[in-house]
Amino acid sequence: MLTIFSNFRILIAAAVVATLSGCATQSNSLSVADTIATKPELSTLNNLVVQAGLSDTLKSTGPFTVFAPTNAAFAKVPAKTMEDLGKDPAKLKAVLTYHVIPGKIMAAEVKNGNAKTVNGANLALSKAGDFVTVEDGMVQTADLSATNGVVHIVDSVLIPPSR
Numbered sequence: 361m362l363t364i365f366s367n368f369r370i371l372i373a374a375a376v377v378a379t380l381s382g383c384a385t386q387s388n389s390l391s392v393a394d395t396i397a398t399k400p401e402l403s404t405l406n407n408l409v410v411q412a413g414l415s416d417t418l419k420s421t422g423p424f425t426v427f428a429p430t431n432a433a434f435a436k437v438p439a440k441t442m443e444d445l446g447k448d449p450a451k452l453k454a455v456l457t458y459h460v461i462p463g464k465i466m467a468a469e470v471k472n473g474n475a476k477t478v479n480g481a482n483l484a485l486s487k488a489g490d491f492v493t494v495e496d497g498m499v500q501t502a503d504l505s506a507t508n509g510v511v512h513i514v515d516s517v518l519i520p521p522s523r
Contacts, residue, residue: 392426392506393418399504402513404434405456411446412453422508423464424478427494429517437517454479458520464509467492467502481520494518 390398393415397406405428409415418424434442445452457479465475470492474482484495492499497516504511 390506391419392422392424392509392511395504395506395511396426396428399428399513401430401432402428404431405429408445408452408456412449412456414453414456418460418508420508423462424509425461425463425465426509426511427459427461427483427497427499427514427518428511429459429497429514430500433497433515433517454520455517458483458518466510467499467512477520479520483518 393409396402396409396418399406409418418426445455458477458481460478461475461483462478467487467490470485470487472486473484475485477483484493486493492502492512494512494514495516495518497514497518499512500515501513504513
């Protein structure tokens with residue numbers, strides 16, 4: 361009886377490990393775009409990425425580092441600004457690509473200074489201990505790995521400087 365119970369415990373442990381391994385593999389098999397799409401707190405960003413026609417880009421080879429604003433961050437943006445972005449695809453694309461850096465930068469690798477974004481402007485990054493900031497925003501959840509980069513969830517929408 362003890363042997364059957366021990367074998368049963370080993371079988372259960374193996375099943376748990378296999379299940380958890382499958383979950384890890386599945387989450388790592390998502391692109392940056394798909395990673396954003398799976399997070400309910402990033403649904404506004406996901407909708408804007410689709411509207412701007414950037415989904416395919418964020419599914420491509422990359423690598424990309426995306427500073428992804430939450431729905432709450434977008435809620436802080438004035439309604440008039442959001443309305444203007446919705447009417448101006450080029451401006452929307454400029455704002456969204458300001459949140460993307462070419463290359464994969466994990467939180468531990470962030471250096472204090474500027475990084476060139478996909479839209480061509482510089483983005484101020486800084487790190488103090490485990491805290492990472494991007495411009496005036498704070499990284500809330502770091503290092504969501506994707507097949508083509510990494511997503512860091514931030515509490516602010518980043519607005520590129522006027523040209």
